[in-house]
Amino acid sequence: xxxxxxxxxxxxxxxxxxxxxxxxxxxxxxxxxxxxxxxxxxxxxxxxxxxxxxxxxxxxxxxxxxxxxxxxxxxxxxxxxxxxxxxxxxxxxxxxxxxxxxxxxxxxxxxx
Amino acid sequence: xxxxxxxxxxxxxxxxxxxxxxxxxxxxxxxxxxxxxxxxxxxxxxxxxxxxxxxxxxxxxxxxxxxxxxxxxxxxxxxxxxxxxxxxxxxxxxxxxxxxxxxxxxxxxxx
Numbered sequence: 001x002x003x004x005x006x007x008x009x010x011x012x013x014x015x016x017x018x019x020x021x022x023x024x025x026x027x028x029x030x031x032x033x034x035x036x037x038x039x040x041x042x043x044x045x046x047x048x049x050x051x052x053x054x055x056x057x058x059x060x061x062x063x064x065x066x067x068x069x070x071x072x073x074x075x076x077x078x079x080x081x082x083x084x085x086x087x088x089x090x091x092x093x094x095x096x097x098x099x100x101x102x103x104x105x106x107x108x109x110x111x112x
Numbered sequence: 113x114x115x116x117x118x119x120x121x122x123x124x125x126x127x128x129x130x131x132x133x134x135x136x137x138x139x140x141x142x143x144x145x146x147x148x149x150x151x152x153x154x155x156x157x158x159x160x161x162x163x164x165x166x167x168x169x170x171x172x173x174x175x176x177x178x179x180x181x182x183x184x185x186x187x188x189x190x191x192x193x194x195x196x197x198x199x200x201x202x203x204x205x206x207x208x209x210x211x212x213x214x215x216x217x218x219x220x221x222x223x
Contacts, residue, residue: 034210043215044156044201059210090155100146101203101211103155 002027023091135202
């Protein structure tokens with residue numbers, strides 16, 4: 001069966017510090033991968049998605065970047081965090097575009 | 113960009129009550145509509161996928177309908193239980209755009 005892992009579960013970082021969140025998927029090959037963010041009081045916002053190694057599409061301009069160094073690994077990064085980067089970050093995968101998405105446990109990021 | 117709205121924003125019901133909430137969208141130009149349940153401290157869990165106008169899906173006490181002509185989907189919960197307390201998310205899978213999520217409806221079922 002397929003599983004998706006995210007770490008860390010929680011993170012408190014000062015403004016201006018770098019960020020690296022990791023997501024890995026097991027039990028499937030060539031998944032579509034997604035990064036979402038839920039800011040306080042708001043819905044889920046798609047940040048990045050990837051259909052293959054090295055292929056990243058950004059949905060909104062922001063202080064973040066994503067990379068996919070391996071087929072089942074998706075990394076969310078920032079060189080310098082802003083207060084507005086605080087939120088709950090979810091990684092998800094799907095078998096194909098527009099198919100059902102399966103979510104990881106999420107990372108709660110607080111930028112102080 | 114497709115705009116997905118959900119109402120109400122939050123809802124409190126008594127255990128045993130039946131309830132429903134709405135997902136609305138301005139266009140029927142999408143591939144599928146998904147409902148997810150998101151419990152606190154857990155990952156969103158897929159409930160239903162619907163693609164055709166008039167689709168109806170049911171899982172236990174929860175059911176959903178889709179009306180693409182009038183631009184809405186309803187989620188119904190019959191005989192609400194405390195374990196139904198969660199945020200219910202609606203998402204549209206649009207052609208060439210991936211998912212667009214609504215803001216969710218937060219349901220609290222009081223014992």
